[in-house]
Structures are given as C-alpha cells and as structure tokens.
Amino acid sequence: MPKPLIAVAIRRSRLSLAFQLLVGLGLALYAGWWIDYRYAAIAAFIAVAMAARQYLASPKQRDLRCVHENEQPVWESSEDAQAWQKQTCRLIRLGPLLLAIELSGHRSWLWPDSSDAQSLRQLRETLSEQGDHTGLSP
Secondary structure, eight states: OOOEEEEEEEEOOHHHHHHHHHHHHHHHHHHHHHTOHHHHHHHHHHHHHHHHHHHHHSOSEEEEEEEEETTEEEEEEESSSSSOEEEOEEEEEEOSSOEEEEETTEEEEEOTTSSOHHHHHHHHHHHHHHHHHHTOOO
C-alpha cells in the first residue's frame, strides 16, 4: 500500500453551528423588532431546527487521505478509518479561515475547528497544488 501523501481527520464544526445559530437568531430578532413576535418565534424555531439538522446530519468524524497510484493523486475517505472509499476531491473555495471542498458531489465547508491547524494547512497546500496542475481555478 502506498504511503498517504496527506491524511486529515475532519470533525463536525461547532463554530459552524454557532455561526448558523447566530445568523438565524439575528434574523429572528430583526423579525421580532419590525414585524411581530410570533413571526420571530417561528423564525427562531426554524433557524434552530435547520442548524441542528445540518449539524447532526454530518458525521462526527470523517477521515480523508490522498495517496499516489500510478503517479496520480487518489482521494479516499472513511468514517471509521478502516473501510476506505475512493472519492473525487475538488477545491471549491480557499480562504484563510474557511475551506470548501467537494467530495464526490457533496460540498463540505471546513472551519478552523474541523481539524488541527497543521492538517488543514497541508490539505490547503495539497488541494491548491492539484488545482494548479489540473487547470482548475479555486
């Protein structure tokens, strides 16, 4: 088995959950101030429900690694670090705090608390290098 070029353990982001709740509750407060408190209560309930649904729908931890096979990078992911499945991994957005990747058609936003800083830095570097070589623009 070839040595992994990079291996990252990606966790659920509590920062993402907090940001979603903050925006949703901010909109609810705005609705309560300008419209009616009943609409604000409905908006707050919907915001909390949607944020919780999104948070619980994502796996607690997902492992992502890149290995070289025949001089080509191959991305694999696993939820238990034992059964690896090949994935196509593409860089969507690259920023100083947020990183968006697409794993076989599923978009994932990686926040600073999604993994340790060193692993996220290596992932950013690897994906941006692959994007440069394949003609993709991040």
